Every structure is written in C-alpha cells, then in structure tokens.
Amino acid sequence: MQMRFDGHLGFPGGCADPGEDAVDALNREMSEESSRAVRLRVCDGDRVVSHWSPDKRLLLHFFALEVTPDRLARIERGVLAAHDFGGEVLGTVRVPLFTMSDGYRGFPSFLRNQFIGNSRQQLLHGLVAKGIMTKEEIREALSAQPVFFDGSKEAVAS
Numbered sequence: 001m002q003m004r005f006d007g008h009l010g011f012p013g014g015c016a017d018p019g020e021d022a023v024d025a026l027n028r029e030m031s032e033e034s035s036r037a038v039r040l041r042v043c044d045g046d047r048v049v050s051h052w053s054p055d056k057r058l059l060l061h062f063f064a065l066e067v068t069p070d071r072l073a074r075i076e077r078g079v080l081a082a083h084d085f086g087g088e089v090l091g092t093v094r095v096p097l098f099t100m101s102d103g104y105r106g107f108p109s110f111l112r113n114q115f116i117g118n119s120r121q122q123l124l125h126g127l128v129a130k131g132i133m134t135k136e137e138i139r140e141a142l143s144a145q146p147v148f149f150d151g152s153k154e155a156v157a158s
C-alpha cells in the first residue's frame with residue numbers, strides 16, 4: 001500500500017481522466033506514482049473487485065498484481081524516484097501479514113490505521129481472493145483487541 005499526503009493509507013491509483021478506461025487510468029497513475037523504470041502495468045484480468053460508492057458517485061475498481069520479492073523491492077525503491085513522491089505519495093508500506101503472540105500487534109493493529117475510501121475493504125477482499133488469508137483469519141484480526149501491560153483489553157464502545 002502507500003502512505004498518502006493526507007495521512008491515510010491507500011493503493012496506487014486515482015480518478016480516470018475523460019476518455020480513459022479503468023485499466024488505462026490505473027496504468028497512467030502507476031507511472032506517475034512509481035518510477036518509469038519499474039513499468040508496472042495491469043490488464044483487465046487483474047481486476048479483483050469493483051464497488052459502487054453512492055455517496056461519492058464513484059465506481060471503484062481494485063486490481064492486484066503478483067510480484068516476486070525482488071520486484072517488490074524495486075517497486076519500493078522506484079517510488080522514491082516517482083513524479084508524485086513527496087507530494088501525493090509519501091512512500092510504500094508493506095502490510096504485515098503476521099500477528100504477534102499477544103494476538104493484536106501486526107496485522108490486527110495495522111487495520112486500525114486510517115484508510116482512504118474503501119481501501120481497507122479492498123485490502124481484505126484482495127487477501128481472501130488471492131488465497132493469502134481466510135475469511136476466518138480476517139474476522140479474527142478485525143475483532144482482536146490490544147492487550148495492556150496489566151493484561152486487560154481495550155474497552156470496546158457499545
């Protein structure tokens with residue numbers, strides 16, 4: 001994911017310009033938000049889910065690309081040389097897919113960050129769709145509570 005200028009986490013992307021389809025728009029945005037040397041490109045088959053937001057009147061498409069660890073490292077470095085780095089994009093962020101022994105730190109606490117739009121939902125949907133996590137693991141992470149030094153858990157507002 002990436003850290004945005006507004007302190008929210010989100011995915012590379014943005015609104016389509018007139019005449020662009022979702023694939024063209026995402027490929028353009030990725031070239032602005034990453035280094036041209038990385039040349040990230042999606043096609044329609046990489047689309048995982050689409051969601052209509054009635055409030056914003058936006059059709060939000062989520063795409064996922066599988067990359068090797070080496071390519072991921074090149075993408076992360078490429079962001080530092082991107083046109084939008086330091087402006088709209090402040091850096092890439094790896095999602096911790098582990099949970100520490102307290103049952104909270106790691107993936108569950110990561111989900112407590114601020115996410116733009118429905119990007120948290122897109123992340124969770126993508127993890128299940130790609131077979132990286134089960135729905136049960138996602139449910140557990142969403143319901144996990146921090147443990148304090150005295151062993152008590154955070155009070156949950158009802």
Ligand SMILES: O=c1[nH]cnc2c1ncn2[C@H]1C[C@H](O)[C@@H](COP(=O)(O)OP(=O)(O)O)O1
Pocket residue numbers: 009010011012013014015016056058060116117118119122
């Ligand atoms: O990663 C995202 N997942 C879902 N929705 C997102 C994501 N990033 C942005 N958004 C939403 C938030 C806004 O309603 C619009 C436009 O976002 P913005 O970052 O302002 O896009 P532009 O740079 O202006 O194209 O999408």
